Amino acid sequence: MPLIHECVVTTLTPEGRPHIAPLGLIEEGDHWIAAPFRPSTTLFNLEHGRKFTASFTDDARVFAGLVTGTRSFPLTDIDGWPAPRLSCALAHAELEIDHVEADELRPRFFCRVRHMESHRPFLGMNRARSAVLEAAILATRLGRLSHEKIENELAYLTIAIEKTAGSAEREAWDMVMEKIRAHLASA
Ligand SMILES: Cc1cc2nc3c(=O)[nH]c(=O)nc-3n(C[C@H](O)[C@H](O)[C@H](O)COP(=O)(O)O)c2cc1C
Incomplete structure (x- = not known):
């Protein structure tokens, strides 16, 4: 690949x-x-x-x-x-x-x-940023995924947020979660 x-x-x-x-x-x-x-x-x-x-x-x-x-x-x-x-x-x-x-x-x-x-230095990988990226991709595919699949992915990604997020990553996570939660609640 x-x-x-x-x-x-x-x-x-x-x-x-x-x-x-x-x-x-x-x-x-x-x-x-x-x-x-x-x-x-x-x-x-x-x-x-x-x-x-x-x-x-x-x-x-x-x-x-x-x-x-x-x-x-x-x-x-x-x-x-x-x-x-x-x-x-x-x-x-x-x-x-x-x-x-x-x-x-x-x-x-x-x-x-x-x-x-x-333009600026890259200061290394971060798990919470990767988790937000995964959740953002998930958020563009909600209609094609089962609730169970979405919940399982979120449960795993939450670990990285809890362990390694700074304030910007938490803010980003909350934005994406609001969209995903609204989808789960409505469907
Ligand atoms: C990190 C990330 C990567 C994405 N990569 C693709 C991709 O390669 N192909 C695609 O069709 N959509 C991809 N998407 C979803 C698009 O951003 C989405 O289809 C978007 O609606 C396209 O925007 P537009 O209609 O404003 O051009 C990706 C989303 C994220 C968050």
Whole structure:
């Protein structure tokens, strides 16, 4: 299995407005592959423009916010590149689509990394941040998972939150949990 980089991509609408969404970029040989399911704004934008940006962040609140409806994260323009990056990014990559593998459900956009740049130090892995990331992914798939599966995953992920979260990670966890609990209560 290839490595997947969980990041936040900025694509551009045909009018040139930035759109941000969490996405896993698959590293496969010389290419990085974006594989968004249909329908999504990110997919639509990738079909209409070749250049986009990946932001790498260790702020779990960004992933939590994006899956719970907050999109107003500050962006920073990049010199000579049309798609801005997250201002809080530790690093970013500028990607250009090289070719596309068409698919009804999940086309694959094979990209070249044109440039990568670091902005802040990365201070190491953290289990609570990983747990929030897992919960955020879970929160985008609620309709496809049984309650039992969701409850079991949460029980495991909670251990990392209780043992290793700082205040930002707790805030992020609570945001995602509110969405998941609402789903469990309503369904
Ligand atoms: C960490 C993370 C990684 C994700 N990776 C993907 C992915 O690779 N493909 C996909 O279709 N959705 C992925 N999602 C879900 C998308 O973010 C979600 O489909 C979103 O609605 C797409 O946003 P858009 O319609 O605003 O473009 C991921 C979500 C998270 C939290």
